[in-house]
Amino acid sequence: MALIDKLRTAPVKELHLRSALCVEPNQKISAVIEAMRQANLGCAIVVDGENKLVGMFTEGIVRDQIAANPGFIEDRVAEHMASTFPRVKLDDTVDLVLDAMHANNTRFLCVVDDDGCVRGLTGQKGLMEFIAEHYPRQVMVQYVGGPKLPDQREGA
């Protein structure tokens, strides 16, 4: 199947979903940032006592706040979270992930089931992994300061 057809037909649940970090609205931002560090995630999902989605807190919010108000990390996360944010369902197609990221200029998407419960996170990295997996050619990656390409040819 062609790559473009894969994007249009594969469901979101075929992406490598990451576990969402859920926090409560009353948690201090410093605690949320520490949890994001531990989970190596760039966003946290804010849920209320009934496990209902109420917001998203991202590293972009940290960037925008910290220069002007470094003390904001003592505030409650509810005071600075984004209350509207994109989400996709497990059975939506992968191209909807692409559309949602582009339309909302976001790198993170919350994945929910039919009941609206959080089932995971996807976004830029998940989409790139999906394309890389289904791209039928080889690509070389290289690091600045990484191992150099051999200057002698290998083999006989």
Place this chain on the structure above:
Amino acid sequence: MSDRTDRSVPAPEDDFPDPLEDYEPQHYDDPLEEALDTRTVLDLQTVPCETVPSTATIEAAVARLAAIEHSCLLVEDNGQLVGLFTDRDLLKRVALEYPRIKDQPLSSVMTADPVYVNEDDAAAAALHVIAVSGHRHVPVLKLDGTIAGVVTPRRITAFLIQHSKS
């Protein structure tokens, strides 16, 4: 009696196999695959990009990021890329320690030796770098090692949409 000339030099009428005789143009299953393979990273739009020296203070870099509303700064010394400073670096190494470390040089918290692509690499290379390394910003270097730009998540999604909807 043998004729040495006849053995060492092919006669003009001999068939010489053309190595490109069976060449067939590259076939692509869809326009997205073709764009990823034939377009270069420069087609992903790699500028504008912001650069700062590694000696800049963390405070200055954070202020710059916030002012331009970008999520990545390229760190360069003497025209050479030495690192990246991104939202993720800010979250992981700066956010909770900001008042204490804001006067330190950016080199202490940046991501050193990032993965990069060359300006004439295929667009697919940038996507694979993200998939393999997990970095969402991919610096683009010219062949002389100087900075040509940066591939960002937004630029990649715009490219994918352009070529998957066509």
